[in-house]
Amino acid sequence: MKKTIATLAALTTLTFAAVTAQAGTLDQVKQRGMLFCGVSQGLPGFSQPDDKGNWTGLDVDGCRAVAAVIFNDPTKVKFVALSSKDRFTSLQSGEIDVLFRNSTWTMQRDTELGLTFVGVNYYDGQGFIVRKKLNVASALELNGASICVQQGTTTELNLADYFRSNKIKYEGVVFATDDETVKAYDSGRCDSYTTDASGLFADRLKFAAPDEHVILPEIISKEPLGPVVRRGDDQWAALVKWTHFAMLNAEELGVSTANVDEKMKSDNPEVKRLLGIEGKFGEDLGVTNDWAYRIVKHVGNYGEVFERNVGEGSPLKIKRGLNALWNKGGLQYAPPIR
Amino acid sequence: MHSAERPQTENSGHNAHVPLWNNPVYRGWGFQAVLILLTLYLAYSAFLNTVANMRAHGIPTDLGFWPTAAGFDITQSPIPYSAVNSYGRAFLVGLLNTLIVGAVGIVLTTLLGFTVGVARLSKNWIVAQFAAIYIEAFRNTPLLLQLLFLYNAVLKSLPGPRQSIILPGGAFLNNRGLILPNPVIHDGAAYIGFALVAGVAAAFVYLRWAAVRKAQTGQDSPVIRVAVGLIVLLPLLVYFAAGMPVSLEFPVLKGFNFAGGYQLYPEFVALTGGLVLYTAAFIAEIVRAGIQAVSKGQSEAAGALGLNRAQTLKLVIIPQAMRVIIPPLTSQYLNLVKNSTLAIFIGYPELAQVFMGTVLNQTGAAVQCVAITMMVYLTISLTTSVLMNIYNSRKALVER
Numbered sequence: 001m002k003k004t005i006a007t008l009a010a011l012t013t014l015t016f017a018a019v020t021a022q023a024g025t026l027d028q029v030k031q032r033g034m035l036f037c038g039v040s041q042g043l044p045g046f047s048q049p050d051d052k053g054n055w056t057g058l059d060v061d062g063c064r065a066v067a068a069v070i071f072n073d074p075t076k077v078k079f080v081a082l083s084s085k086d087r088f089t090s091l092q093s094g095e096i097d098v099l100f101r102n103s104t105w106t107m108q109r110d111t112e113l114g115l116t117f118v119g120v121n122y123y124d125g126q127g128f129i130v131r132k133k134l135n136v137a138s139a140l141e142l143n144g145a146s147i148c149v150q151q152g153t154t155t156e157l158n159l160a161d162y163f164r165s166n167k168i169k170y171e172g173v174v175f176a177t178d179d180e181t182v183k184a185y186d187s188g189r190c191d192s193y194t195t196d197a198s199g200l201f202a203d204r205l206k207f208a209a210p211d212e213h214v215i216l217p218e219i220i221s222k223e224p225l226g227p228v229v230r231r232g233d234d235q236w237a238a239l240v241k242w243t244h245f246a247m248l249n250a251e252e253l254g255v256s257t258a259n260v261d262e263k264m265k266s267d268n269p270e271v272k273r274l275l276g277i278e279g280k281f282g283e284d285l286g287v288t289n290d291w292a293y294r295i296v297k298h299v300g301n302y303g304e305v306f307e308r309n310v311g312e313g314s315p316l317k318i319k320r321g322l323n324a325l326w327n328k329g330g331l332q333y334a335p336p337i338r
Numbered sequence: 339m340h341s342a343e344r345p346q347t348e349n350s351g352h353n354a355h356v357p358l359w360n361n362p363v364y365r366g367w368g369f370q371a372v373l374i375l376l377t378l379y380l381a382y383s384a385f386l387n388t389v390a391n392m393r394a395h396g397i398p399t400d401l402g403f404w405p406t407a408a409g410f411d412i413t414q415s416p417i418p419y420s421a422v423n424s425y426g427r428a429f430l431v432g433l434l435n436t437l438i439v440g441a442v443g444i445v446l447t448t449l450l451g452f453t454v455g456v457a458r459l460s461k462n463w464i465v466a467q468f469a470a471i472y473i474e475a476f477r478n479t480p481l482l483l484q485l486l487f488l489y490n491a492v493l494k495s496l497p498g499p500r501q502s503i504i505l506p507g508g509a510f511l512n513n514r515g516l517i518l519p520n521p522v523i524h525d526g527a528a529y530i531g532f533a534l535v536a537g538v539a540a541a542f543v544y545l546r547w548a549a550v551r552k553a554q555t556g557q558d559s560p561v562i563r564v565a566v567g568l569i570v571l572l573p574l575l576v577y578f579a580a581g582m583p584v585s586l587e588f589p590v591l592k593g594f595n596f597a598g599g600y601q602l603y604p605e606f607v608a609l610t611g612g613l614v615l616y617t618a619a620f621i622a623e624i625v626r627a628g629i630q631a632v633s634k635g636q637s638e639a640a641g642a643l644g645l646n647r648a649q650t651l652k653l654v655i656i657p658q659a660m661r662v663i664i665p666p667l668t669s670q671y672l673n674l675v676k677n678s679t680l681a682i683f684i685g686y687p688e689l690a691q692v693f694m695g696t697v698l699n700q701t702g703a704a705v706q707c708v709a710i711t712m713m714v715y716l717t718i719s720l721t722t723s724v725l726m727n728i729y730n731s732r733k734a735l736v737e738r
Contacts (some may be wrong), residue, residue, distance in 0.1 A: 154697025
């Protein structure tokens with residue numbers, strides 16, 4: 001019901017709001033004094049509220065970093081929990097300013113929906129989880145199995161593709177939210193449950209006995225997850241894009257929350273440009289020159305954020321893998337600040 | 339006072355000295371026209387504004403996605419459908435699933451509702467109390483909770499496929515649903531179909547004849563026995579005569595689930611079952627109200643004429659009760675169809691789930707998808723309404 005209301009509210013905005021100017025998201029956010037950030041309805045490691053309503057996660061820290069750049073205060077974010085089905089409509093209609101909701105960057109979403117993906121904060125791929133007692137070693141052995149999947153995701157499409165191209169059959173059971181999907185798998189309605197591998201690790205923690213479930217080795221798709229903004233506001237897109245790049249560059253240059261004040265005295269010209277001691281990169285973004293200092297000070301560099309939320313410092317214990325920096329065997333690569 | 343005013347009003351209509359805009363009739367029409375124009379303009383500008391907003395945001399404004407490949411699967415489909423079919427076909431699958439739930443639900447809820455409604459008035463204290471408890475329990479809790487309870491607590495507590503409950507007649511019950519033997523049709527099965535059609539036609543003719551005979555001579559005919567004989571026995575005889583051309587394919591456990599057989603999915607059972615149980619509670623109260631609305635004098639008069647209890651019910655009470663029952667019954671039918679959109683929560687692929695869920699999300703065409711879905715429900719509801727109104731006008735009291 002809540003979702004229907006969200007969709008209807010979004011449509012009403014489209015219908016009655018005056019044709020909004022293309023630019024100006026940054027000004028709106030500044031004026032409002034609060035960033036509206038779309039996140040998931042609860043995915044450990046990416047965006048999840050605790051019992052006091054405090055959100056944590058990799059995506060949440062993305063939102064906080066943007067807020068830190070604008071307000072020098074990472075708490076000035078209102079998190080809007082969205083189902084996968086409603087996320088893009090909410091962004092299109094201006095209910096939220098930016099979407100950090102483990103959303104896969106695809107061509108259609110980047111071209112047809114009036115949206116722009118500005119980066120990849122997590123390289124992922126789709127996998128399957130099954131019960132150990134089924135004795136399944138590969139996804140190809142899932143012929144005839146019931147598979148639970150969340151609606152309106154690339155996962156739903158990849159699942160169809162994978163089984164079709166391998167000429168095996170399955171019985172898909174589709175739910176609107178992640179929670180319902182996992183519950184259906186947990187109760188035995190489905191033999192397997194499929195989503196991005198990171199999501200499988202996260203969801204496995206929710207089960208009563210996580211050890212009884214095994215994640216199959218097949219990764220059947222590329223799932224580059226990243227932040228999304230409305231198309232047409234280049235200034236805003238650049239701000240969100242460079243917030244992510246600043247976190248990567250900070251990690252690459254060894255600038256962390258703990259040593260950022262000390263690094264202000266650094267002689268390294270790259271560090272000087274990053275922290276706003278040289279150049280006026282911040283002003284060109286429409287914010288202050290210490291923009292990246294604020295990110296690292298309040299939120300941390302990419303490595304810190306990763307370890308804290310999904311890596312070794314978290315219950316998920318996901319290895320850096322594809323998400324290591326480019327010079328450490330991964331794919332995370334940021335253009336230089338100069 | 340009244341008579342004093344009348345000539346004045348009539349005068350003003352024909353009086354050439356009063357200008358047109360002071361004529362109350364023309365002025366009334368004028369205001370109505372202005373109001374209509376304003377409303378139309380508001381709707382039109384809202385439409386233009388929406389399209390302009392969508393264009394400005396780069397959101398598709400047409401139905402260009404309709405014939406392109408959908409790319410997602412729908413498991414429970416009454417027609418062949420796969421990921422290579424178009425969004426249009428996915429829409430059709432959703433629509434058919436909605437209609438199936440609506441049709442099955444309306445038939446079952448009518449049967450259950452009438453039974454419970456009559457039971458509520460039973461002289462048997464236990465039966466009446468049971469009916470009352472059922473009605474109050476289902477009428478006073480939210481439908482969504484009932485659906486979730488039915489789906490999560492009842493159906494999913496069933497065992498897995500490998501520990502299925504074995505039902506008599508080769509059927510199995512497990513958390514993948516109810517798996518029934520599937521009839522397989524061989525050559526010559528068509529004769530059975532012909533026999534069934536012939537049986538129904540013959541029964542209909544016999545009913546007509548019996549009614550005419552009753553009107554002319556007052557004699558009763560064994561209507562039910564003859565009708566059952568024609569509709570059931572005739573096809574059965576042909577079935578054996580044709581050498582039993584229909585056999586049953588029994589489900590067999592294979593891998594993860596049963597192969598062969600006909601599978602009723604838990605999502606369908608939970609949705610239909612939930613809607614039937616909920617709506618029947620309301621229908622039961624409508625039926626009770628309808629029967630109690632017929633005054634006691636009617637049944638006493640029928641008794642005085644020498645009609646027995648069954649005849650009293652059939653000829654006196656029910657025809658009058660139906661007049662009271664039908665209009666609110668129509669509302670309940672409409673509610674049932676509209677409430678089927680709650681399938682979103684339990685994963686049954688009906689129209690709202692498929693079209694306003696997956697299709698809307700994959701295509702980003704939110705306005706089009708929501709508008710089309712609303713039009714479809716409007717059409718279904720109006721059609722149901724029209725049919726029920728026709729039925730109502732036939733049942734209405736004919737006053738002479």
